[in-house]
Amino acid sequence: GQNIDQPTEMTATEGAIVQINCTYQTSGFNGLFWYQQHAGEAPTFLSYNVLDGLEEKGRFSSFLSRSKGYSYLLLKELQMKDSASYLCAVRSTGTASKLTFGTGTRLQVTL
């Protein structure tokens, strides 16, 4: 089975940097995804890590350590529109491209 943990809520100030952590335990690992989900909307893809290290994409970066079962999403230069839920998801090995999601971290960006 798989277990994914991430903080329930976080608050940060506009213009600041925030790091959202995700730890996972899995019987078969084939990549880790981060999605952003605004209230009432579908998740949108942010990043994908399958090898250890940092992936940078504009204001967003994601890090993976497979040996530690750990990832983080780093958001820089926060904007009000970044207020959303951030979902960590692990892709399992096997024929199905099944994603197992954490419960999500609700980020509130304040002035």
Next chain:
Amino acid sequence: DAGVTQSPTHLIKTRGQHVTLRCSPISGHKSVSWYQQVLGQGPQFIFQYYEKEERGRGNFPDRFSARQFPNYSSELNVNALLLGDSALYLCASSFSVEQYFGPGTRLTVT
């Protein structure tokens, strides 16, 4: 290009009824997955189909079934609806690794 589309957007059903939800993947995507998202939780995997064959099934009862058509669109069927089936049902299509989600169908069971 159009993204993943789902219909209907919203649906209200009564306990015991059945429901059919529909999904059209992004053009060229042959894989479709279905997820259930209860309020305040992350999406939970229900099914994956690839080239009209079931590739994976999550921990859901047999009341849940799905199929994929030759044009790669898909239907999710739920029989004998329970109050607990109220959720956002998401469809995701993929070509390789990344999954693209549709807007979802909000199902309310009363």
